[in-house]
Amino acid sequence: MQYTTKPFLVRYYETDKMGIVHHSNFLRYLEIARLEWLNKLGLDYSEIEKNGIILPVVDINISYKQPARYGDNLKIQVFVKNKPKVTIDFEYKIINQLNKLICVAKTKICFLNEKTRKVVRCPENILNNFIIWTINSN
Secondary structure (H helix, E strand, O other), X not given: OEEEOOOEEOOHHHEOOOOEEOOOHHHHHHHHHHHHHHHHOOOOXXXXXXXXXXXXXXXXXXXXXXXXXXXXXXXXXXEEOOOOOOEEEEEEEEEOOOOOEEEEEEEEEEOEEOOOOOEOOOOHHHHHHHHHHHHHOO
């Protein structure tokens, strides 16, 4: 399953003194991509939380290929290759307006019961939306 975010501009406050996006902002970019992906599946993160499920990041890896700069227009390709179980593994490619690869990343998100903080299986509504979207996008 692949999804590409809407393009977004790098804002001045996201950059360092050299005009390059500070590395910490890439974590935010990945979160924005995950939230857009959930919305594309017809899911709202706040509704997931209201149902007692939270989705913490438990593992992350980012490999920077070249700098993103103030004013760049970026988009993020999101890949989910396996059906969610107790975790969802995301892979990402961040690309600029010239189609140059800025970075690649991976995150692992797990499903937790908000009250007990124990790992739970992927809720059926999320799994069903995932399966439907996968079928419709092939």
